Every structure is written in C-alpha cells, then in structure tokens.
Amino acid sequence: MATVPGIDVSFWDAGIDWPKVRATGQRFVFVKATESITYKDPTFDDNWFGAKSAGLLRGAYHFFRCNVDAKKQADYFIDYVESFDDRGELPPVLDLETPDGQRREKIVPAAKTWLDRVEAAFGKKPIIYSGKYFLQDYLSEAGGGPPAWAKDYPLWLAQYPNQFAAGSQPFLPRGWFKWTFWQYSEKGQVNGINASVDLNLFSGTLEELYKFAGAQMVTEKPQKPQKHAVVAGDSFETIANKYGVTVRELVSANPQLLKTGDKLTVPIAVAIPAENGDSSGEAGGGSASRTHTVKAGDTLTAIAIKYGTTVAAIASANNITSINNISVGQVLVIP
Numbered sequence: 001m002a003t004v005p006g007i008d009v010s011f012w013d014a015g016i017d018w019p020k021v022r023a024t025g026q027r028f029v030f031v032k033a034t035e036s037i038t039y040k041d042p043t044f045d046d047n048w049f050g051a052k053s054a055g056l057l058r059g060a061y062h063f064f065r066c067n068v069d070a071k072k073q074a075d076y077f078i079d080y081v082e083s084f085d086d087r088g089e090l091p092p093v094l095d096l097e098t099p100d101g102q103r104r105e106k107i108v109p110a111a112k113t114w115l116d117r118v119e120a121a122f123g124k125k126p127i128i129y130s131g132k133y134f135l136q137d138y139l140s141e142a143g144g145g146p147p148a149w150a151k152d153y154p155l156w157l158a159q160y161p162n163q164f165a166a167g168s169q170p171f172l173p174r175g176w177f178k179w180t181f182w183q184y185s186e187k188g189q190v191n192g193i194n195a196s197v198d199l200n201l202f203s204g205t206l207e208e209l210y211k212f213a214g215a216q217m218v219t220e221k222p223q224k225p226q227k228h229a230v231v232a233g234d235s236f237e238t239i240a241n242k243y244g245v246t247v248r249e250l251v252s253a254n255p256q257l258l259k260t261g262d263k264l265t266v267p268i269a270v271a272i273p274a275e276n277g278d279s280s281g282e283a284g285g286g287s288a289s290r291t292h293t294v295k296a297g298d299t300l301t302a303i304a305i306k307y308g309t310t311v312a313a314i315a316s317a318n319n320i321t322s323i324n325n326i327s328v329g330q331v332l333v334i335p
Helices: 018-023 044-053 070-082 104-122 132-137 148-152 206-213 236-243 247-253 300-307 311-317
Strands: 003-009 028-035 057-063 093-095 127-131 155-158 181-188 197-203 217-219 226-229 263-266 271-273 290-293 331-334
Touching: 003 181, 018 044, 018 236, 028 044, 028 070, 028 197, 044 057, 044 300, 057 070, 057 206, 070 104, 093 104, 127 132, 127 181, 197 206, 226 236, 236 247, 236 263, 247 263, 290 300, 300 311, 300 331, 311 331
Parallel strands: 003 028, 028 057, 057 093, 093 127, 127 155, 155 181
Antiparallel strands: 003 197, 181 197, 226 263, 290 331
C-alpha cells in the first residue's frame, strides 16, 4: 500500500532545520500548539512557519486534558492558532492520551464538544489522535466499540511495533476499521532535528494526502530548476540539504557521477501548498515579502532558517552591513 512519511513536533524538538527535514522525504508535520487552557507551545511559531517555508503540509494539535472544561480548551486552541493568521493545510488534531482521573461517561461527550467547536471554527472535521487502548477504554460506549459519531473522524493512531517494516500496518482498536495516519515510532532520527522525533505515515499517495488536506500540489517559485556548481567537498547529500530536495530527486535529475566543476540541475522541491482559498494554480504569496520583528535571542541565522531564506538575502533586503548587529524590536523585511 502507498504511504507518505511525516513527523510531529513540539517544544522538545526546538531549533529544527526545516529544509534538511524535507530533504529526508518528510512531506507533512503536526505541530503542538496548546495543552489544557494554560499552555501554549513556545516553539509553535518557529515550527509552523519554518515547516511552511520548506513546503511541508501542516496541522496543529491540542493536548486534551479530560478534567478541564472542553469548551474552554477548544476556544484556547482556536484563539492561539488563529492569532498567527494561518490555520495550516491539514485538519486540526485532538490529542487524547490520558484520562486524568475521568471516566469514559465524561470523556466521550467532552471530546465531542471539543471536536464540534473546533470544526465550526476551522471548517474542517478534526483528526482524533490516540492509542489503541485509550480508545477502547475511554472513547467507547458501554457495550464496547467507539461512539457512533467517531467513524466520521479521521484516525491518527499511535502504535509502536518492536520492529517496523515497510508495508506493515497497525492493529486497529475494537470497532475502528480505518486509519489515516499512523505514528509508528517515538524515537525516530531525522536529519535537521537534534532530538528524537515521532515518525508517522499517511495512508495513501502524496496526491491523496494533498486532496485530504484540501491543498493544491503547485510548483514553488522559481518555476525553473536552479543550477548548482559543484565545489570540492560537495556531495549529493550536502547539495540536497542546501536546496531542500531529497537525494533521490537530485540524483534522478543528475544521473552523471558527481565531480568538481559539474553544473547540477536542482529540481523544484515539489509541493508548496496554495494559500487557503487560492485556486489560481500558483503558490499564494510566492513573490511577496513578510516582515519579522526581532525578539530577544534572535539571530539572522535562526530567522533565515525559520523563513526558508538566507542570511545574505535578509541582510541585503534590510541594508545590514554587520550580520551580528540586529536589535530587539527591529522590523526586518524577509525576502
């Protein structure tokens, strides 16, 4: 069966080099936004826009606390994600992991309350994330099996086999008959992330993933492949990481052996989703500039990684002569 690889990230995966992540073949990411009604992930901004700049499809998730008012949690999540004026492409996610001392008679209606409220705000039916035993024990009816409405929601199942093999599938909870995403490892290693990361699969082709997300597979500007002059020390891996493409894509475009002086064709990094509501056939905002207000701890290198550009490009756009000389509150144009 066809599958598409992706990851999910949170505060524990801070400082991600997103072009390198995409170059490993990842095509989607779920990003932690909130938990309960008191916690906002401080890396959400960096992860959200960094993943977008690298061309990954994105979905935000909320870690649900079953002993906290569901309406307040839904509103907390909605307000935080919408404060960035970017809801992402994939549906939002309800993360169900711990009962917090509550019985299923309370958890089932609370989960439905969150799902209904978030769906009304986002215009998309949310994804349910959980493990097999939580779903069987807590998101279930008295007679066994999930509530009747649960089949209407995509399932993102967390289940970690002792040995993962390509083509394998998770064991579904009782009464569930289909999975959309499968989190098959919590100890993955992905280039560009200096920590263990959760690994996931989408059940379907890349085209089906984009259809599920309601996004168009469109070409990132520039419309023509770039050229890269090979220098001493270059390898297919280092060049792929630089341009955010996979080694396979790069090799397919350049079947010749790599030697100093070669001019390599750098293929377009496939898929940049159109902005919400854009059906023009081009990536929304492809030629527009953004601005970034410098915060304490910011560096031009970190800002360049976040927006998928270069230090030199930012320095040139803002007439910066010393790349170490930026100040808190300074508004930078991001080309």
